[in-house]
Amino acid sequence: MASKEKVLTKADYRSAILRSYYLQNAQNYGNMQGTGMLNSIWPQLRKIYKGDEDTFKRVATSNLEFYNTNPQPYPFVSTLMLAMYDSGQNEDDVRAVKMALMGPLAGIGDALSQFALAPLFSTIFASLALQGVIYAPLMFIACLIGVTFGVRCLMGYLGWKVGTSIIDTLSDKMQALTDIASMIGLTVIAGLSVSFVKVNLALQYSTTVKGKEQVVAVQTILDKIMPYMLPMLLTYFVYWLITKKKWTIYKIILLLLVLGIGLSAIGLLKP
Amino acid sequence: MTFTIWQALLVGLWAAFCFAGQIWGIYTNRALFIAFGVGIILGDLRTAVIFGATAELAFMGFGVGPGGSTPPNPLGPGIVGTIMAISMDKLSPSAALTLSYPFAIIVPFVITFIFTINSSSMETAKKAIMEGKYRKYKWLSNLTLYGFMIFAFIFGFAATESTSALRAFIKIIPQWLMNGLTVAGGLLPAVGFALILSTMVKKEYIPAIILGYVCVAYLQMPVIGLAFVGAVIAFNNYFNGKKSSKDNDSDQGGNDGGIEDGI
Numbered sequence: 276m277a278s279k280e281k282v283l284t285k286a287d288y289r290s291a292i293l294r295s296y297y298l299q300n301a302q303n304y305g306n307m308q309g310t311g312m313l314n315s316i317w318p319q320l321r322k323i324y325k326g327d328e329d330t331f332k333r334v335a336t337s338n339l340e341f342y343n344t345n346p347q348p349y350p351f352v353s354t355l356m357l358a359m360y361d362s363g364q365n366e367d368d369v370r371a372v373k374m375a376l377m378g379p380l381a382g383i384g385d386a387l388s389q390f391a392l393a394p395l396f397s398t399i400f401a402s403l404a405l406q407g408v409i410y411a412p413l414m415f416i417a418c419l420i421g422v423t424f425g426v427r428c429l430m431g432y433l434g435w436k437v438g439t440s441i442i443d444t445l446s447d448k449m450q451a452l453t454d455i456a457s458m459i460g461l462t463v464i465a466g467l468s469v470s471f472v473k474v475n476l477a478l479q480y481s482t483t484v485k486g487k488e489q490v491v492a493v494q495t496i497l498d499k500i501m502p503y504m505l506p507m508l509l510t511y512f513v514y515w516l517i518t519k520k521k522w523t524i525y526k527i528i529l530l531l532l533v534l535g536i537g538l539s540a541i542g543l544l545k546p
Numbered sequence: 547m548t549f550t551i552w553q554a555l556l557v558g559l560w561a562a563f564c565f566a567g568q569i570w571g572i573y574t575n576r577a578l579f580i581a582f583g584v585g586i587i588l589g590d591l592r593t594a595v596i597f598g599a600t601a602e603l604a605f606m607g608f609g610v611g612p613g614g615s616t617p618p619n620p621l622g623p624g625i626v627g628t629i630m631a632i633s634m635d636k637l638s639p640s641a642a643l644t645l646s647y648p649f650a651i652i653v654p655f656v657i658t659f660i661f662t663i664n665s666s667s668m669e670t671a672k673k674a675i676m677e678g679k680y681r682k683y684k685w686l687s688n689l690t691l692y693g694f695m696i697f698a699f700i701f702g703f704a705a706t707e708s709t710s711a712l713r714a715f716i717k718i719i720p721q722w723l724m725n726g727l728t729v730a731g732g733l734l735p736a737v738g739f740a741l742i743l744s745t746m747v748k749k750e751y752i753p754a755i756i757l758g759y760v761c762v763a764y765l766q767m768p769v770i771g772l773a774f775v776g777a778v779i780a781f782n783n784y785f786n787g788k789k790s791s792k793d794n795d796s797d798q799g800g801n802d803g804g805i806e807d808g809i
Contacts, residue, residue, distance in 0.1 A: 535730025
């Protein structure tokens, strides 16, 4: 292992964390995030290989290859790579680490940001907005950007701090964190899903109660037995279509459109 | 009401910024946030936020497509739906949501198109670097971003400029169909919720799902309270749950017939 004089300062690593936002700026079907990935560590590489243009070009172009991970924990990769390059480690080793991290980080990042944080904040602030809290969208964005930026900083710090040995313990910790966030998220989502999906039966019948004609809506009876029964059944039906029947989203949307317009036209459902 | 050219330009710029957020990963491309800005520009924040929240909940699960499919994009309802909701007094949020769905479905095609035409990115970037044209590389490394922003700008501008056409189109929709669209708008959020459930559900989360339903259906609990209840069950699970976290690694969407309670 060749060792060399380290040239990167903490400020360089900080800038690498901020530059992680460039990762997907050139997203495409060829090398996915590859082109943007190089851009996210460009000035740091320039600094490391100052005065050795040929090596710089070789290392730079090698980082254009296919890459596809979740952008939130990505700084872990970029700072770790820079630390390795800066200490003069073998380029192949750096590449191996980079490729090894792609999958796990995508999994962790997706689970945390896409499936846990985003839906959780989404449901909370959207329902606040519906209750008339007009600045809820700002709080929503502040929470999401704040939390994900925190994740990026933490990951960037960890990548700079340590080698790959941490990824196992990190996975466990992240798993626990994701579990907690997912559970809170699911409680909120399950609760709100039934109240935001609206299925109202328009059916009613007349009955004589104590000698008086009364119109009874079937919906009221259903609500007495089990509130939000129909929205729940509908959500589960769509869930079943997605998981068991492997329907595409577009097919399901079309089905619900037809159902909504059709059932409303024949007077079964009402707005 | 008709909107001025300045308002149309602002909506275009706002759309470009929000849509760029999809690339940067800063969540500005969510319906709730897009609608908020459109509401400020077009001068009816309240209507915009109410509609934005409706669309947000319907599109919540669309951040992720199962199996790499591109899901409908919230830019459609966020821009077009908000404009409809603001410019038409009698239009319910649900109906506006349904009417803006086609636009949500157009956007992924444009995204796919941009990703496709930029597919040779690696080769061109490599060539530029090898020839020492670093400026050219810088430009190449932002190409998808520019594509996204240009498209979103045109989309926002055109949508605002064609408000009267949209209005005329909505006016000719008969009442029975409008009712149907509103009903459909009430059904559609089920897709978003089911999609997010399908990506998140594991067996050990089922109690949380039932609890969430009970809190809302029988106790009419507000959402913050609901989050606290979720926290209770999550921490209880964390501290008192099975200590073997090895056997539940990421079996995403795999409900093994464990959910028979209709949720």
